[in-house]
Amino acid sequence: MFGSLTERIGRSKFTTLLLDIFFPRFCLGCRTHGVWVCQACEGTLPRYRPQSSHAMQYSKSLSFFRAAYSYDHWLTQSIVRTCKYEGVRGLADTMASALVREYQYIPSDGDEVVIIPVPLHERKQSERGFNQAELIALKVASILGKEVCATAVRRIRDTCTQVKLSREQRRSNVKGVFVCDEPHRITGKRVVLVDDISTTGSTLSEIAGVLWSAGVTDVIGLVFAHGNSSNEEAPVRLADHPKESLYG
């Protein structure tokens, strides 16, 4: 039965149909069926507006920086955390769409572009089962028709959570944590570094240093949410989207 069905509607649509039956999607914001975040709810998210202090921070190491939304909103936080900690990988597509929109604002210079997700340490990735930044990067690359290179940069040391650290402590926490294993794949290219969230920019800046040493022409930071250390730990209003709504 399934064989003839897949022939009629196509394998990927069939897979989506099955997932919808067994794991129905509900909007994290309003519980509308069929999507993880509906257009109306996404429209309520606060767009990221860079403050001059942020711009100065990033301009030291990045050619450009774009964030789609401010992390200072319960739904932005819910999207990031539900993907990362609840394992709802479909939310990576939601984040990727926002990043593609932001990418259009970055002036093109004709250089070949390679997209690199901020890597997790091998142990953390193995525990979680996936790297949310890599899922986002893969989707962004497929929409834009660009190459993604998830193995160019490796995190050689696992770091403690940055949440309670000051800006200076964050910088030293990630110092020397990244290495470039495949410089030949990125030399002379423009790199787009992708992550779900950036707070002080210390991780992006540290990776950028490694990339510049490898001879890239530009380093662009592209993240879904820009947080500040005061809201990073803010509680998500779970009562508005109880866990059963995630899985039906």
Ligand SMILES: [Zn+2]
């Ligand atoms: Zn909604």
